[in-house]
Amino acid sequence: MNTLAAVMQLLVAVAFLSIPVVRHRFGPVAKAAAEAELRRQNVRPGVLEENRLRFDAGGHETAAPVAVAAVMIATAALNLAGTDLAQLLTWIFSSLVVLMNVVIVYSNLTAVRSVEAAFRRKGDPELSRVQVRPFLQAAEGAFPRWVRAQTYLRNTVVFAGSAVALVAVSVV
Incomplete structure (x- = not known):
């Protein structure tokens, strides 16, 4: 069962690594x-750079998913090695991954409201004029159609893979 948990954790790692790969490839578009x-x-495009707003894989958009993937790979290795610590770490990290993915899904579902609030917090009068919904729709529309399917698949792998890993280490 540790092998099953490890395979699921590796799939979760790949799912998280897909985030910066897609953003790197299609972020500039x-x-x-x-x-x-x-x-x-009639909003100056330079306002994005001035406020450090990005669509690429820079900064935390890469660091966070890579860190999650690294933790999942390390935990998978411990599961494959059959260490006593593997079960505890699987419970901790797989649970955290599920919670993080819930936050990611929620932020995607509430993106317009979140971006509007973020723009207000920035205090930049030019940002406050941005009609956020069409702005985000334009950016999202630049990604290929398959990216939406990949997002659903990634979320499914993260939720299901984490759940299977948790069950697998529990029945050992």
Whole structure:
């Protein structure tokens, strides 16, 4: 059963690594689409850079998923090695991954409201003029259609893989 847990943890790691890969590949196109939408709204596109708003895989958009993947890979290795610590760490980290993914899904579902609030907090008068829904739709529309399916698949792998890993280490 430790092998099953390890395989699930490796799948979760791959799912998290897909986030920066997709953002790296298509982020510049999304940024260009978002900037075009800002121009349409008579908002200066440079406001994104000035406020450190990104669509690529820079900063925490890479660091966080890579860190999660590294922890899942390390825990998978402990499961494959059959260490006593593997069960406890699987419970801790797989549970945390589920909770983190809930936050990610929630933030995706409430993106318009969250971005509007973030723009207000920035205090930049130009950002406060941005019509956020079309701005985000423009950026999202720049990603290929398959990215939406990949997002659903990634969430399924993270939730189901974590659950299977938890069950697997519990029946040992």
